[in-house]
Amino acid sequence: MTELRISQKEFDLFRDFIYKEVGISLSDKKIGLVQSRLSKRLKALGLSSYDDYYYYIQDHKEEEIFHLISAISTNVTSFFREEPQWAYLRENINTIFASTRKIRIWSAACSSGEEPYSIAIFLKENLDHYKEYDIKILATDISKKVLEKxxxxxxxxxxxxxxxxxxxxxxxxxxxxxxxxPYAIKEDLKAQITFRMFNLVYDDFSIFKNRFDFIFCRNVMIYFDGSSQMKLVSNFHKILSENGLLFIGHSESLTRNNKEFKTVRPSIYERI
Ligand SMILES: C[S@@+](CC[C@H](N)C(=O)[O-])C[C@H]1O[C@@H](n2cnc3c(N)ncnc32)[C@H](O)[C@@H]1O
Structure with missing residues (x-):
């Protein structure tokens, strides 16, 4: 079946709305992607134009925004993604936490949970004297749908x-x-993780009262424009502990003149 064509004007409406609500910046090249992803939703709702869908979203924002987010962003993730970062941690984790027994980690943009569960499994497998540690992992995403999984x-x-x-x-x-x-994470592991909704571009970072030792923000900054990325990295700096580590995706990077972090390995940065 042929897809309904989206006009440039309709695309611009969605592009502005998505930027304003989600923070995701869509270039002109994404018009085909937006058309193919949104056309499925139009069909499911029995709507006959993208304009109609736009106004439908305005009237049903609360519920529909989640469908829109799922349609335009990629939720691809996997257990133990970005292997070089785990290799670095395997070598260094016991040195990093030698003088503390409290660990706070944030998996920002956690998608369907593979990332925070990997962190919890990793710590249990690799941390000496594991039982002595007080470990808490916060896992957030903007999408209600992935958080449910x-x-x-x-x-x-x-x-x-x-x-x-x-x-x-x-x-x-x-x-x-x-x-x-058929595969369900065991309850004791789940108990270490708190899941919440959080928009990395627009939500308020002052809610974080305690500092994190590690922040994983992988494979999401790529969707944001330069100014949102810079603001986000600066917010991470404020809530990381001294010498805390920021992990990003291997295809992402911090700007070269960033004075708040130093490179530990590609895609691993230490707070200065
Ligand atoms: C490609 S997944 C990355 C998942 C995981 N971090 C990984 O690397 O495997 C990107 C996630 O970012 C989320 N996302 C997109 N925009 C966001 C925003 N403004 N705030 C928080 N999460 C966002 C999406 O819902 C999606 O689950």
Whole structure:
């Protein structure tokens, strides 16, 4: 079936709205992507133009914004993504936390939860004297839909593909008769993680009263424009502890003249 064409004027309406509400900056090149993603939603709602959909969103903002976010942003993620960062942490984690027994980590833009669960599993596997530590992980995303999956902690075979057998046995309850989600994160691991909605571009960072040792903000800054990225990195600086680490995606970088962080490894930065 042929897709309904989006006009430049309609695209501009959505582009401005998405920037204002989500912070995602869409270039002209994204017109095809926006058309193909939104046309599915138009069809589901029985609407006959993108204009109509735009006004439908204004009338049903509360519920519809989540569909819009899911349609335009990519939620792709996986367990233990960005292997070089885990390799760095395997070498250094015990030195980093040698003189403290309290660990606070934020997985910002956590998508469906694979990132914060990887962090929790990693710590349990690699931290000496693990039981002595008070560990809390905050995991946030702008999308209610992905957060629901994250909170459920339930995954299908393709989500856990590549995880070693011993990790599956230790950290997942496996019920292969459950076709919806045969792999469920064990409750004690889930208990370490608090999931919340948070918009990295527009929400207020002053809500964070305690400092984080690590912030993972991977594969999301790429969707923001330069000024939003700079503001975000500066906000991270304010809420990271001294020498705290910021992890970003391998295809992202901090601006060269950033004076608030120094490079530890590509895509790993230390707060100055
Ligand atoms: C590609 S995923 C990255 C997930 C994970 N960090 C990783 O690297 O595997 C990007 C996530 O960013 C979220 N996102 C997009 N815009 C956001 C915003 N303004 N504030 C917070 N999260 C946002 C999306 O909902 C999506 O789940």
């Amino acid at each position: 994250a909170i459920s902690g339930r995954y299908v075979a393709k989500d856990i593909a590549g995880l070693p057998k011993h990790i599956l046995q230790r950290y997942f309850d496996i019920d292969k008769r459950d076709p919806q989600a």
